[in-house]
Each structure stands twice: as structure tokens, then as C-alpha cells.
Amino acid sequence: MKKTLFITYGLLIVLTASTALISNTMSVSRLAIILIMGLSVLKFLLVSFEFMELKKANAFWKVSLISVLGLIVLGLVL
Structure with a gap:
């Protein structure tokens, strides 16, 4: 667990x-x-599933x- x-x-x-690094x-x-949005989505999913017990x-x-996260990110990127 730990x-x-x-x-x-x-x-x-x-x-x-x-x-x-990418932003600089x-x-x-x-x-x-x-790239930045993709990394942010990965971080969000890691926090959601691991630390928020999703x-x-x-x-x-x-x-x-x-699905909502995917729609939001697609909407923002496109």
C-alpha cells in the first residue's frame, strides 16, 4: 500500500x-x-484514483x- x-x-x-520544463x-x-494539458490530465487521474480512493x-x-474529463480537455484543446 505505502x-x-x-x-x-x-x-x-x-x-x-x-x-x-515544457512551459519554459x-x-x-x-x-x-x-502536452501540458495531457500531463495535467494524467496528474488529475493519478490523484483521483490513488489519493481520493476513486x-x-x-x-x-x-x-x-x-468521459467528462475527456470532453473538457477535447473542448479546450480544439
């Missing part, structure tokens, strides 16, 4: 550092926005969260 929490926390740190090195472009929730909540 091992997965530490792995998730480490992955969140790596994803956050990657987001900062790339000019504002469609690719940079898509992995133990009903399948309806999992599917609805992922």
Missing part, C-alpha cells in the same frame, strides 16, 4: 517537473498546449469522471 503511494507521489513530481523551453504553440468507487463514477 509503496504504491510513494510511486504515485514520485510520478506526480516527475510530471510536474516535466510540465514546468517551448514557445507557446499548439503542441506545447496539448479506484474503490462504483464503475459509474469512474466512467463518468473519465
Whole structure:
């Protein structure tokens, strides 16, 4: 249990550092926005499923969260 929490926390740190690196090195472009939004979605899902115990929730909540998140991100990117 604690091992997965530490792995998730480490992955969140790596994803956050990657987001900062992308935002500082790339000019504002469609690719940079898509990369940053994609990393943000990954971080959101990691926090939701690992720290908010969504992995133990009903399948309806999992599917609805992922589908709404996908629609929002697609709407923002497009």
C-alpha cells in the first residue's frame, strides 16, 4: 500500500517537473498546449484514483469522471 503511494507521489513530481520544463523551453504553440494539458490530465487521474480512493468507487463514477474529463480537455484543446 505505502509503496504504491510513494510511486504515485514520485510520478506526480516527475510530471510536474516535466510540465514546468515544457512551459519554459517551448514557445507557446499548439503542441506545447496539448502536452501540458495531457500531463495535467494524467496528474488529475493519478490523484483521483490513488489519493481520493476513486479506484474503490462504483464503475459509474469512474466512467463518468473519465468521459467528462475527456470532453473538457477535447473542448479546450480544439
